[in-house]
Amino acid sequence: MSAGSQIPADSAAPAGKAPGMQAEAARRADVRRNILLTTPALIVLFFAASGPLLIMLVYSFLRPGDYGGVQWTFATDGWASVFLQRDIFDDTLSVADAHLSIFWRSVKLSILTTFTALVLGFPTAYFIATRPVESRNLWLFLITIPFWTNLLIRTFAIMEVIRNQGLINNILTGLGLIDEPIQMLFTDFAIMLGMTYVYLPLMVLPIYASMEKFDFRLVEAGYDLYATRLRVLRRIILPLVKPGVVAGSILVFIPSLGAYVTPRVLGGGKNMMLGNLISLQFGQGRNWPLGAALSLTLLLIVMVALLYYVRSVGKAESHHG
Amino acid sequence: MGVEGCWIMAVREEATAIDGHNVSKIFGTGANSVAALDDVSVSIRQNEFFTLLGPSGCGKTTLLRLIAGFDTPTAGTILLEGNDISLLPPYSRPVNTVFQSYALFPHMTVAGNIAFGLEMLGKPKPEIDDTVERMLQLVQMEHLKSRRTSEISGGQQQRVALARALAPHPRVLLLDEPLSALDYKLRKEMQIELKRLQNETGITFVFVTHDQEEALTMSDRIAVMEHGKILQVGSPREIYDHPAERFVADFIGDSNFLTADLTSVSGSSAQLKLPSGKAMTASLPDGAFSKGPATIVIRPEHARLTRKKSGAAMSGTLENIVYIGTDTQYHLKLPEGTAFVVRSQNRRDAQEDYTIGDELGIEISANAVQVLRD
Ligand SMILES: Nc1ncnc2c1ncn2[C@@H]1O[C@H](COP(=O)(O)OP(=O)(O)O)[C@@H](O)[C@H]1O
Ligand SMILES: [Mg+2]
Numbered sequence: 001m002s003a004g005s006q007i008p009a010d011s012a013a014p015a016g017k018a019p020g021m022q023a024e025a026a027r028r029a030d031v032r033r034n035i036l037l038t039t040p041a042l043i044v045l046f047f048a049a050s051g052p053l054l055i056m057l058v059y060s061f062l063r064p065g066d067y068g069g070v071q072w073t074f075a076t077d078g079w080a081s082v083f084l085q086r087d088i089f090d091d092t093l094s095v096a097d098a099h100l101s102i103f104w105r106s107v108k109l110s111i112l113t114t115f116t117a118l119v120l121g122f123p124t125a126y127f128i129a130t131r132p133v134e135s136r137n138l139w140l141f142l143i144t145i146p147f148w149t150n151l152l153i154r155t156f157a158i159m160e161v162i163r164n165q166g167l168i169n170n171i172l173t174g175l176g177l178i179d180e181p182i183q184m185l186f187t188d189f190a191i192m193l194g195m196t197y198v199y200l201p202l203m204v205l206p207i208y209a210s211m212e213k214f215d216f217r218l219v220e221a222g223y224d225l226y227a228t229r230l231r232v233l234r235r236i237i238l239p240l241v242k243p244g245v246v247a248g249s250i251l252v253f254i255p256s257l258g259a260y261v262t263p264r265v266l267g268g269g270k271n272m273m274l275g276n277l278i279s280l281q282f283g284q285g286r287n288w289p290l291g292a293a294l295s296l297t298l299l300l301i302v303m304v305a306l307l308y309y310v311r312s313v314g315k316a317e318s319h320h321g
Numbered sequence: 322m323g324v325e326g327c328w329i330m331a332v333r334e335e336a337t338a339i340d341g342h343n344v345s346k347i348f349g350t351g352a353n354s355v356a357a358l359d360d361v362s363v364s365i366r367q368n369e370f371f372t373l374l375g376p377s378g379c380g381k382t383t384l385l386r387l388i389a390g391f392d393t394p395t396a397g398t399i400l401l402e403g404n405d406i407s408l409l410p411p412y413s414r415p416v417n418t419v420f421q422s423y424a425l426f427p428h429m430t431v432a433g434n435i436a437f438g439l440e441m442l443g444k445p446k447p448e449i450d451d452t453v454e455r456m457l458q459l460v461q462m463e464h465l466k467s468r469r470t471s472e473i474s475g476g477q478q479q480r481v482a483l484a485r486a487l488a489p490h491p492r493v494l495l496l497d498e499p500l501s502a503l504d505y506k507l508r509k510e511m512q513i514e515l516k517r518l519q520n521e522t523g524i525t526f527v528f529v530t531h532d533q534e535e536a537l538t539m540s541d542r543i544a545v546m547e548h549g550k551i552l553q554v555g556s557p558r559e560i561y562d563h564p565a566e567r568f569v570a571d572f573i574g575d576s577n578f579l580t581a582d583l584t585s586v587s588g589s590s591a592q593l594k595l596p597s598g599k600a601m602t603a604s605l606p607d608g609a610f611s612k613g614p615a616t617i618v619i620r621p622e623h624a625r626l627t628r629k630k631s632g633a634a635m636s637g638t639l640e641n642i643v644y645i646g647t648d649t650q651y652h653l654k655l656p657e658g659t660a661f662v663v664r665s666q667n668r669r670d671a672q673e674d675y676t677i678g679d680e681l682g683i684e685i686s687a688n689a690v691q692v693l694r695d
Contacts, residue, residue, distance in 0.1 A: 220391050221424035223411040225438035226489065235437075239428045 078289025121203030210244030375546030633682025
């Protein structure tokens with residue numbers, strides 16, 4: 001359906017180089033059409049993605065305004081204070097321990113969340129993919145039900161379950177298993193639990209998508225060739241559903257790293273994650289350049305982590321040859 | 322893993338390869354339960370090419386899966402060289418399968434697929450490499466060993482599936498309609514190839530097919546199945562010449578069925594009277610027979626047409642002539658209204674010229690009449 005094919009046959013020049021010219025014209029028409037077709041996407045990409053990023057980049061090199069906002073003078077303080085802090089008494093520079101520990105907690109909790117979601121999500125996806133075709137949609141539907149409820153409400157629900165006078169502690173006390181309630185709320189564990197709960201479907205769905213394409217007769221072939229269950233999982237199932245595992249891990253890791261609501265509600269004030277630190281700079285902190293620099297740092301971490309992950313997965317793949 | 326080790330100890334000289342005792346497999350429960358296998362007993366000898374033959378849905382795959390260990394029997398036991406394996410998981414049975422769908426591992430190369438079973442058995446690397454090379458040679462795939470399985474043709478995938486299943490040198494190789502996905506010419510080639518492989522490796526083959534011609538040309542013995550039961554087991558010649566039941570005769574080759582009157586019964590032969598009144602000697606299958614009416618079968622090629630009606634066993638009216646290249650089929654109607662087909666080989670010399678409507682005599686070769694069980 002190229003534009004060239006619409007030229008009536010009799011309008012083509014009678015002989016010689018005519019076919020070549022016609023092909024060239026068709027090619028150019030194709031290019032023109034392709035540019036037109038991609039324009040809307042390019043516009044959206046610029047205004048929705050690159051534009052805001054550019055603004056952030058500019059802001060990160062400015063001076064903070066006294067009441068928020070920025071002063072339009074060049075400064076590198078925003079970037080410097082991502083990792084360094086200036087002592088208010090003697091003006092010496094030292095490493096910003098508080099920021100580092102927040103970075104570390106964010107990465108650690110995101111990795112833990114991704115891992116837990118994988119451990120829970122993989123068997124779930126396997127379970128759904130091995131159901132009869134008619135009932136799979138029902139199971140998938142059940143998996144997506146939590147999405148219907150507002151994130152904040154779900155997070156408060158978890159709070160209700162794990163707080164000191166909450167469901168778990170009440171049951172344990174009632175059974176006489178513990179005397180003092182176990183402090184779960186406002187800990188890193190609470191944050192991880194909350195994020196795992198919220199992002200689990202993002203792990204299950206892509207793994208299910210690749211398992212659905214997996215030919216389960218290969219499992220029998222594996223058993224037939226003396227592979228035990230664990231070896232069938234490692235040597236046959238995992239390598240073939242890896243694209244789903246990779247996609248699920250990325251989909252869980254990225255939002256975990258930038259999570260705001262869950263650490264805010266379940267971590268209390270003191271167990272901050274990156275999202276909270278950034279929001280603080282644009283709010284009470286009144287340090288927009290630092291906020292912008294922190295946001296870009298987060299972006300960099302995600303990109304580096306992704307590159308590393310995709311590379312290492314690719315390498316493991318080629319090992320099996 | 323020691324799977325092989327413990328099996329070598331258990332091999333006895335005269336042991337059969339597979340023994341199924343009263344094996345049943347019922348799928349589902351209650352009203353919609355299906356008896357895929359119904360009290361089947363079968364004995365498969367060492368080193369034989371044993372074929373399960375029957376129409377689709379008769380339970381061939383089910384029996385194979387019970388031997389492989391993918392399913393467990395609802396009742397009965399399965400012995401491998403005298404050891405009860407009914408409840409062993411598939412990875413503990415020295416039995417390998419060539420799947421109908423091949424089920425090659427798409428993320429591994431041809432060589433990787435063949436090596437898989439040996440790796441799982443914990444064989445040392447040099448031995449694995451060695452065996453893989455030998456297997457590649459055996460199925461003539463050396464030049465494609467580093468290809469992905471998606472990058473080779475169907476016939477080549479078939480060979481890889483064979484090599485992969487043969488590499489661990491199983492006690493029994495199970496093949497579930499392995500040739501059904503191939504085109505005619507390739508199928509013929511692979512039939513010969515399979516026979517050769519069985520001879521060279523000396524492994525017991527249990528082969529499943531619904532193609533009677535394939536079964537007849539390849540097998541040492543055939544088990545004909547219907548509705549979850551084995552109706553008859555025997556050499557291709559026994560099955561073809563002496564079918565025991567109407568279904569067997571009907572499923573394999575062309576048949577003329579008649580009702581005859583048994584006049585005397587002794588051992589494996591009987592005297593009977595054809596509907597035409599002519600007395601004949603016939604073979605009897607196993608089982609109890611008494612005098613009286615019985616169904617008999619006569620193969621079309623075991624009958625001959627003649628213009629002399631007087632001495633012939635039967636007579637009939639020629640209704641149709643079908644030319645099929647090597648043979649010609651003559652469709653006749655007997656006086657009592659039954660259809661009867663005579664097949665005769667086309668020869669250049671002395672070919673009789675019959676025309677439709679002729680009244681002809683039908684001669685029947687000696688030993689060509691077989692009585693059937695009901
Ligand atoms: N997993 C199963 N669940 C229910 N019924 C089955 C199952 N496997 C086979 N059957 C039924 O058992 C019968 C025999 O099947 P199968 O052994 O596959 O036949 P064949 O291989 O001879 O074509 C069929 O009626 C089939 O529908
Ligand atoms: Mg089958």
